[in-house]
Amino acid sequence: MIVCCGILQKEIEHLMQGREEILYLDAGQHVDPEALARSVTGALKGINGTNIPLVIGRQCAPDLEKLAGELGARVIRAGNCIxxxxxxxxxxxxxxxxxxxxxxxxxxxxxxxxxxxxxxxxxxxxxxxxxxxxxxxxxxxxxxxxxxxxxxxxxxxxxxxxxxxxxxxxxxxxxxxxxxx
Incomplete structure (x- = not known):
């Protein structure tokens, strides 16, 4: 399972070609970092597992890496989708x-x-x-x-x-x- 921002949904689906199950978060949430953090928390708590890939830019929510670490996830090595x-x-x-x-x-x-x-x-x-x-x-x-x-x-x-x-x-x-x- 991968948790991703929906802004690059077409690109992710093209690259993954069905190899992984993907949970997309609403693309508009990054304008409210607290809402994005709540959404990430809810998504990760709803997944049974650890070491979950999180494809959301590190700059898109404050303390995203800390939050991911607490919830058993890893954040992609990039500040944002660009x-x-x-x-x-x-x-x-x-x-x-x-x-x-x-x-x-x-x-x-x-x-x-x-x-x-x-x-x-x-x-x-x-x-x-x-x-x-x-x-x-x-x-x-x-x-x-x-x-x-x-x-x-x-x-x-x-x-x-x-x-x-x-x-x-x-x-x-x-x-x-x-x-x-």
Whole structure:
């Protein structure tokens, strides 16, 4: 059994190809670290076992590693889902411009995350996203990229959105490490 954030569900399912049973947590919960910690706690307590792989970024909830250790789980070696996908490329892309990163899963869930979760209206969004030069949509090829959703997200943020294809090599390596560990 693996416990994962739902934001990378398509990528995880593609890489795992049914080899493990997977429990997905709601992708919008990371906007409330305490709710995410409660959800992780509930999921791990509901699983009968130890050494359970937890595919949630270490930065997504305070004290996630401590919590995981107390509940018999191990956390993937990455700060967040973007780092899981990009690995060392993250620093290279950061050097190009002030960048906010999203995945296909983020694009599918942006309203749940920003509007419902953080309660940001368009003014809040523009103030918070105004720091960035671009939004970089990491395209793994597994989630269809809908032009209308990109335009809606652009209208909300007013920040140019670039699409960059990414391979799953780094994520595959991290998943193998946590599962085999």
């Amino acid at each position: 780092e899981m996908l990009l690995g060392d490329l993250l620093a290279e892309y950061d050097a190009e411009a002030k960048t906010f990163y999203i995945t296909g899963g983020w694009l599918e869930n942006w309203r749940k995350i920003f509007v419902d979760g953080l309660k940001w209206d368009e003014i809040d969004a523009r103030q918070n996203f105004g720091f960035y030069d671009r939004i970089l949509l990491l395209d793994t090829g597994l989630t269809p990229i809908d032009d209308e959703k990109i335009l809606e997200f652009y209208d909300y943020t007013q920040v140019p959105i670039e699409i960059r294809p990414v391979k799953l090599d780094n994520f595959r390596k991290l998943l193998e490490e946590i599962i085999d560990g």
